[in-house]
Amino acid sequence: MLNKKSQERKIFIDFDVTLLNTRLFKNAYFKEFEKFGISGKDAKEAYEVMKKIIGKDNPYFHAAYLGKRYPKVDTKRLKAALINFRKQSKNYVFKDVQTFLKYLIINKWRVELLSIGYRSAQNKKVQGSGLTKFFHKVHVVDSDNKSDHLKKILKKPDDHFVFIDDNIYLVDDVKKNFPKSTVIQIIRYSHQLKSDKVDHVVGNMNQAKHILEKI
Ligand SMILES: [Mg+2]
Known part of the structure; x- marks a missing residue:
């Protein structure tokens, strides 16, 4: 039995x-970077590069990578914002x-x-x-x-x-x-x-x- x-x-x-x-989620996500003075286009490009290098979406890598290009950005706050954004995934x-x-x-x-x-x-x-x-x-x-x-x-x-x-x-x-x-x-x-x-x-x-x- x-x-x-x-x-x-x-x-x-x-x-x-x-x-x-995920398409809608990502569009809104890339806009999040604009609050830090990073264009959505640059955020998206960095995202694609990250995907090629490490194969997945790691916001810590993403923020650090953009931090090199935008040295004035507070990457610590950016990382926190990127993690926080994920908590709103309900909307998507x-x-x-x-x-x-x-x-x-x-x-x-x-x-x-x-x-x-x-x-x-x-x-x-x-x-x-x-x-x-x-x-x-x-x-x-x-x-x-x-x-x-x-x-x-x-x-x-x-x-x-x-x-x-x-x-x-x-x-x-x-x-x-x-x-x-x-x-x-x-x-x-x-x-x-x-x-x-x-x-x-x-x-x-x-x-x-x-x-x-x-x-
Ligand atoms: Mg899937």
Whole structure:
């Protein structure tokens, strides 16, 4: 007989672009730098450079990098402002998210957030979303893929999980490593690359809900 735990349906959900309108969030974020006399354009350029160098968004790196170009800027205050901005991420959550997460909880899904990022800053952004009450667990990993972390936390009978993410490389990688999983790619912006390897590609959370109803 299966124990209760192994019967539990488990879903891993991504944060940026999947739940958060990261494009809107970033536009407002780059404006934040203007309060410190740094143009939004320079802030954005420095952001792109940082992504190339360290592969992720680290506000400490970002502020220090801009500090070299703008020596008059109080980088300590800037860092604090950048961390603080993440606490307002609630304003940028996609409109269909709350309904979807409520649906999951009502239908007894085990909901785990799985996000890649610079841990301390990303945790602030996740907390600021006001969505943590819907998650049984939050994983923020400092990695370039999600399969490695899933391999660490999952036991064999658990490999029938559902995985939702916007990123083509991450969804393809999870499907490759966990062929029994149900992988859903969500397309939030028209320029996103669509996977032809995953189980489903959806345009919003309501479509994702229809898929889960059949699982
Ligand atoms: Mg994402």
